[in-house]
Amino acid sequence: MTEITPDTQAEAQIEQIEGDFGASGPLVGIIMGSKNDMEKMLPAEKYLGEQGIQSEVHVMSAHRDPEKVREFCTTARARGLKVIIAGAGMSAALPGVAAAQTDLPVIGVPILGKSLGGLDALLAVAQMPPGVPVACVAIDGAKNAGVLAARIINA
Numbered sequence: 001m002t003e004i005t006p007d008t009q010a011e012a013q014i015e016q017i018e019g020d021f022g023a024s025g026p027l028v029g030i031i032m033g034s035k036n037d038m039e040k041m042l043p044a045e046k047y048l049g050e051q052g053i054q055s056e057v058h059v060m061s062a063h064r065d066p067e068k069v070r071e072f073c074t075t076a077r078a079r080g081l082k083v084i085i086a087g088a089g090m091s092a093a094l095p096g097v098a099a100a101q102t103d104l105p106v107i108g109v110p111i112l113g114k115s116l117g118g119l120d121a122l123l124a125v126a127q128m129p130p131g132v133p134v135a136c137v138a139i140d141g142a143k144n145a146g147v148l149a150a151r152i153i154n155a
Contacts, residue, residue, distance in 0.1 A: 024054070025054065025079070025080045026054040026055050026056040026079075026080065026081060027053055027054060027055070027080065027081060027082045027083070027153055028044075028048055028053060028054075028055040028056075028081065028082065028083045028084070028085060028146075028149045028153070029055070029056055029058070029072065029076055029081045029083075029084045029085070030044055030045055030055050030056065030057045030058070030084075030085045030086075030087075031057075031058050031059070031060055031069070031072065031084065031085070031086050031087070031094065031098065032057075032058075032059055032060075032086070032087040032088060032094070032111075033059070033060070033061045033062065033063075033087070033088035033089070033092075033093075033094045033111075034059065034061065034088075034089075035059050037059075037087050037088065037089065037111050038057075038059070040087065040109075040111050040112075040140050040142055041057070041085075041087045041109065041111075041142045042057075042142070043142045043143035043146065044085050044087075044109070044142040044143060044145045044146035044149070045057055045146070046143075046146070047143050047146035047147060047150070048146045048149065048150060051146075051150045053149070053150055053153060055085075056081075058072065060072060060094075061094070062088070062093040062094040062096075062097040062098075063091075063093065066097070069094065069097055069098065069101065070101050072098075073097075073098050073101035073102040073104075074101050074102065076102050076104055077102065077103070077104055081104060082104065082105075082149075082152065082153050083104060083105050083106075083107065083149040083152050083153060084098050084102065084104055084105070084106045084107070085106075085107045085109060085142070085145045085146070085149055086098045086106055086107070086108055086109065086134075087108070087109035087110075087111050087142060087145075088108075088109075088110075088111060088121065088125075089110070089111035089112065089113040089118070089120075089121045090113045090120060090121060091120070091121075091124055092108070092110050092111070092120070092121035092122075092124035092125050093124065094108075095107075095108030095109075095125050095134045095136075096108075096124070096125070096128055096132060096134055098134075099128065099132045099133060099134045100132050105135065105149075105152055106133070106134050106135070107134070107135045107136075107137060107145045107148055107149060108125035108126075108134040108135065108136045108137070108145075109125075109137055109140070109141055109142050109145050110122040110124070110125045110126075110136065110137075110138075110139045110140075110141075111139070111140060112139050112140050117139075118139035118140070119139075121139065122136070122139055135148060
């Protein structure tokens with residue numbers, strides 16, 4: 001009879017997660033704060049697909065769904081992800097919150113909002129505190145986020 005210890009239980013959970021997603025599963029997680037951001041974020045998914053890199057796309061708000069964001073980011077490595085692309089407008093907290101919850105590279109995409117020409121989102125993504133790095137692309141620069149993610153994976 002095999003004794004189940006906390007270590008073997010954790011290993012079994014990781015194997016279950018890995019079995020669900022497999023080595024051929026998505027390598028990039030693309031998250032955004034709102035369904036309204038989908039059209040601006042899809043160029044990242046499209047570029048990655050053209051490069052043969054699988055991705056997964058989810059909507060989750062750092063403000064409205066903080067627990068969902070935490071769970072997604074803390075389990076990302078165990079699920080096989082190598083990079084997270086996070087897009088958000090206005091306060092654009094999502095990329096920084098994601099980076100605070102994982103040691104994977106996070107690429108922030110500031111999204112043009114209804115005011116300030118997207119500068120609010122750009123500054124929010126670019127101005128991270130020490131120890132919480134977020135790579136930042138241009139406003140509405142999801143395609144470049146996909147290019148950067150592909151380069152990270154293929155490095």
